[in-house]
Amino acid sequence: MSLLRPKSTEEALNGAFETVKSRSLTRLAFERFARNKVAVVSSFILVILVLMAIFAPVAEMLTGYAMEFQDRNFYSAKPPNWEARHFFGTDQNGRDILVRVIFGLRISMLVALVAATVALIVGVLYGAISGLVGGWVDVLMMRFLDLLISYPLTLIAVIALAYFGRNIYIVFAIIGLVEWQIMARVVRGQVLSLRNSDFIEAARATGAPTGAIVRRHIIPNVIGIAVVYLTLTIPEVILVESFLGFLGLGVQEPNTSLGVLISEGATRVEHKPWLVFAPGAFLIILLMALNFIGDGLRDAFDPKDR
């Protein structure tokens, strides 16, 4: 038996091991994300857009036009005029488009934040419970999701807005309640596969209580995927809000959102393209940045690419 014991080789291997710095999976994921140039640039752009939305009143100060100010000299949608500091032109009522776009960005991002938070909390809880409890509870919860998903969002939105009146909070609630379904399904799938994994069985075999298993093993392994889907949900939420705004179901004047601005501009795009240019450009940049970040995060967290 002693012949089968190459202790020296083993120790030599162990020695070589010491020089390697240890890195956690989260750390590795971060390093992979940092190597993804598109994702990093997108992150910078997103930070800039978020700052613009937060400090929207600064735009009013810089251009000298308040969001609701109607410039008598620039009524009925004039093209960009640098001398008058209407950098992206004005709308039908002579209001500065750049300022309105930045305030619209603010609303769009607020909707995205609220709806994504709702999606994250409700979706993760719902999916985790469904996957963990399993059995007929799981079947019931998932069939309820099927039922919800089979109703078109527009129909729900129109009915709710007609019933409760046009209110930004209703828009938040509707979008959040629709978007959590995908999150719930993703989390449930992940929990199901985790539940049958060896290391969960190992934890059970050591006698760890269920609460500790959820805390130490399930949540850390679900949170990465939940974050990825969150970043992919946000663009969808912004699109849905824009779509509702386009249908005239979104925020109310004088408040505006990117979707509302685009829908107003789209009706006159042939004669006055600048009406749609600025809000369209901002929306595209925002959505692309979020999508690239989401893709980058997904690649970074993918355990297959170790």
Add this chain to the structure above:
Amino acid sequence: MSDQSSPSPAASEPLLKVRGLSVHFKQGKSWFRTRPPLRAVEDVSFDLAEGETLSIVGESGSGKSTLARGVLQLLKPTKGQVWLNGRELGGLSPEELRRSRKDMQLIFQDPIASLSPRRTVEQIISEPLLTHMPSLSGKERREKIAEVMASVGLLPDMRNRYPHEFSGGQAQRIGIARALVMEPSLLVADEPVSALDVSIQAQVLNLLADIKQERQVSMLFISHDLSVVHHISDRLLVLYLGQIMEIGEASAIYERPQHPYTKVLLSAVPRMQVSGRETRKRIYLKDDLPSPSSKLAGCPFATRCPVATAQCHTAKPALTAYEGREVACHFPGIALEGQNAVAA
């Protein structure tokens, strides 16, 4: 304390007593018919003395892992009882069972998959300590972890590493450390080396043999590979379709297998021999394992046995004492050089 040479001690109460253990799996019910249950383990009884190692062997699908999980109550047995240190595990409340798990630990087949990918080695090994000895201070816990890591051949500075940074053999040492840290009286090793390279297998087997000797721990060692089992086991349990075919002292079974199935299994173990001098014949079986959901009237091995008779297909042989061990065969010790045996 029994040592390796003495036969199983019948006088004192064994550490682990398994009686009539069956684990059946319900199969999908359709609206038109109910499928019969899958009988993964059927009426298995055995004892395990303190410090003894019992190996469970059998081909894939014979119910080895299910038997292990049934013993540990990770799968609820359909029938039968398991006593550990005189306590009947099936009668415990879930909370009591959870607490008693510190005395019985499991080592897994796939070492990397059995370790949580987002936790460090120290966190992984500390899990049983946090569960069963929550009053330990951080320092005491780290000391215990350092001690057990050293005993399985892991270096202290590996404690902050993550499972994906280890090779299979190292990961299995972590799994063994986790199983040993509570100093359990029963260790269940479910194919602990079959996922490892052959060169690493020897290291891990040596480690398990050392542990067995130093700690006097009882071990259920599961393997499909008889050559792996040879070094480590005191007794051998041969499982086929979830039922015991032969059980007894390992050396006796190795030298003189009495059940036809054991003979077939042993004939498949590669051995070194002088070239050109074939001393034994390799026996091949024709078909695959029959479905474990069909209830056979006779001996479970009858459908593939080279020497089966009409009696074998109709009457089930009981496990009876024969030549110092127990064999479930109507014709124990029968020679296989018969009509149906296909020689190599």
